[in-house]
Amino acid sequence: MTFVVRPLAEKAQNVTPAVPEEARFYRQISSHLAIAPPVSIVIPAMNEAENLPYVFKSLPGWIHEVVLVDGNSTDDTIAVARELWPDVKVVPQRGQGKGDALTSGFAACTGEIVVMVDADGSADGAEIVSYVSALVAGADFAKGSRFANGGGTDDMTPVRKLGNRVLTSLVNRKFGARYTDLCYGYNAFWRYCLDDIDLDCAGFEVETLMNIRVVRAGLRVQEIPSHEYERIHGTSNLRAVRDGLRVLRVILREHGGKRHKAPAAVPGATPREGS
Ligand SMILES: Nc1nc2c(ncn2[C@@H]2O[C@H](COP(=O)(O)OP(=O)(O)OP(=O)(O)O)[C@@H](O)[C@H]2O)c(=O)[nH]1
Ligand SMILES: [Mg+2]
Numbered sequence: 430m431t432f433v434v435r436p437l438a439e440k441a442q443n444v445t446p447a448v449p450e451e452a453r454f455y456r457q458i459s460s461h462l463a464i465a466p467p468v469s470i471v472i473p474a475m476n477e478a479e480n481l482p483y484v485f486k487s488l489p490g491w492i493h494e495v496v497l498v499d500g501n502s503t504d505d506t507i508a509v510a511r512e513l514w515p516d517v518k519v520v521p522q523r524g525q526g527k528g529d530a531l532t533s534g535f536a537a538c539t540g541e542i543v544v545m546v547d548a549d550g551s552a553d554g555a556e557i558v559s560y561v562s563a564l565v566a567g568a569d570f571a572k573g574s575r576f577a578n579g580g581g582t583d584d585m586t587p588v589r590k591l592g593n594r595v596l597t598s599l600v601n602r603k604f605g606a607r608y609t610d611l612c613y614g615y616n617a618f619w620r621y622c623l624d625d626i627d628l629d630c631a632g633f634e635v636e637t638l639m640n641i642r643v644v645r646a647g648l649r650v651q652e653i654p655s656h657e658y659e660r661i662h663g664t665s666n667l668r669a670v671r672d673g674l675r676v677l678r679v680i681l682r683e684h685g686g687k688r689h690k691a692p693a694a695v696p697g698a699t700p701r702e703g704s
Contacts, residue, residue, distance in 0.1 A: 456468075456491040457491065458489065458491050458558050458561060458562075459558050459562075462558075462562060462565075464561065464565050466540070466541035466542050466565070466619075467493030467494070467539070467540040467541055467542070468491075468492045468493050468540050468541075468542045468543075468544060468557070468561055469492070469493055469494050469495075469496060469538035469539065469540030469542065469543050469544070469620075470488060470492055470494070470495045470496065470544050470546055470557075471496045471498065471531060471534035471535060471538060471543060471544070471545050471546070472484065472495065472496070472497045472498065472534075472546050472547070472548050473498045473500065473527050473530035473531055473534060473545075473547070473548065474497055474498065474499060474500065474502065474506050474510070474548035475499070475500030475501070475502055475506075475530075475548075475666060476500075476502045476503060476504045476506060476663060477502070477504075477506055477548035477549060477663065478502070478504040478505040478506045478508075478509045479504075479661070479662035479663065480548055480549050480550040480660070480661050480662050480663065481506065481509045481510055481513060481548060482509070482513060483550040483661055484546065484547075484548055484550055484552070484554070485510075485513040485514050486554075487552075487553055487554030487555055488514075488546075488554040488557070489554060489555070489557055489558065492557070493539070493540045494516065494518060494538070494539060494540060495510075495514050495516070495517045495518065496517075496518045496520055496534045496537050496538055497510045497517050497518070497519050497520065497534075497548075498520045498521075498522055498530040498531070498533050498534040498537075499519055499520070499521055499522060500522050500525070500527075500530055501521075501522060501525075506548075507519055518537060520533050520534055520537045521533075524631060525631060526631035526632040526633070526635075527614075527632060527633050527635055527666075528628065528630040528631045528632050528633070528634065528635030528638070529631045529632075531545065531628065531635055532628045532629075535620075535623055535628070538620065540620065541619060541620050542561060542564055542617060542618070542619060542620070543617065543618055543619075543620055543623075544557055544560055544561070544616075544617040545614055545615065545616050545617070546614075546615065547614045547615065549660040549661065549662075549663065549665075550658065550659075550660060550661035550662070551584055551657050551658045551659065551660055551661075552614075552615045552655075552657070552658075553655075553656065553658065556573075556615070556653070556655055556656075557617070559571075559653050559654075559655075560573070560615075560616075560617035560653050561617065563617075563651045563653055564617060564618070564619060567649065568649050568650065568651035569618065569619055569621075569622055569643070569648035569649045569650065570616070570617075570618040570619075570622055570639075570643045570648050570649070570650045570651070571616065571617040571618065571650075571651055571652075571653050572608070572610075572613075572616050572640065572643075572650055572651070572652050572653065573610070573613050573614075573615035573616055573652075573653050573655035574608070574609045574610040574613065574652040574653065574654060574655060575610050575613060575655060575656070575657050576609040576610045577609045577610070577652045577653075577654040578654060579654030580609075580610070580654035580655050580656060581656045581657070582656070582657040583656075583657065583658050583659045584657050584658065584659045584660060585657070586669075588669055589669050592669060592673045593610065593611055593612050596611050596612065596637070596673070596676055596677065596680065597609065597610060597611040599677075599680055600637065600640065600641060600680055603680065603684045604641055604644050604645060604683075604684070605644070606640070606641075606644045606650075608640060608652070609652060610652070611636070611637055611640060611676075612633070612636055612637060612676060613636060613655070613657070614636055615655050615657070616636065616639065617653075618643070622643060622646075622648060625642055625643060625645075625646035625648060626638075626639050626642045626643065627642065630679060632672060632675050633666075633667055633672040633675065633676070634672070634675040634676045634678070634679040637676045637679050637680065638679050638683070641679070641680065641683045642683070645683075
């Protein structure tokens, strides 16, 4: 990958520089676009060793860093990640659940742009350029959607599609959003959005909480059509009813103006002892 090194002409509005001005340079991210802000990828991973080769293979070479949050994996997740991406920053998880993992991952990022990518092989890293393009063009939060024109899913059962649709309409009605997809893990944002998102949840309700708080904060949200592929190996950690109810609880609590206190643990999560 050839980087074209030039001084940055103007600092983007509202962007807190995470790297010194003199260390900035443009990275060419497509044949028509070069960007200055460094991009961090956050990957929550719990026993995903078999899927990581597909995930890392699809990541573009111009990214600034990869932060992998290990959910106390009992397989070779960490070793495989280090082999595939020697500079990977491995962050151990203190609690349990995807929300807890992302909280730790975001805190460890040094890039100005953060992209969340699942480790099950369902997300195509080639789409990252679309998310980043939307952000450098003015959006605060680039939210993946499997149901916007151009998006799709090979992974959702009819029951999950229905549940997602009902919960999406509820959020749209209660918070004045116009989302087409609520519970999707492929999103990107400028790091300053974390001040408004202020994550305090443990499980799969994390994306819903983020989507609600960014819209409530008046941030500019742009949906990005995204195709979700089937998980390649292993089984899903998501339980449609249990996690659907957690999502519903978050919606109702946020609408009631209360901050959601993180539950102690996510039932069904299987952490390894002593790591
Ligand atoms: N670190 C960490 N990662 C987790 C945890 N729970 C889930 N993940 C990761 O979060 C991502 C999404 O989890 P999945 O189990 O694929 O759930 P899903 O994508 O909603 O469900 P499927 O569509 O069936 O794949 C995967 O990369 C998981 O490894 C956790 O407790 N800790
Ligand atoms: Mg998945």
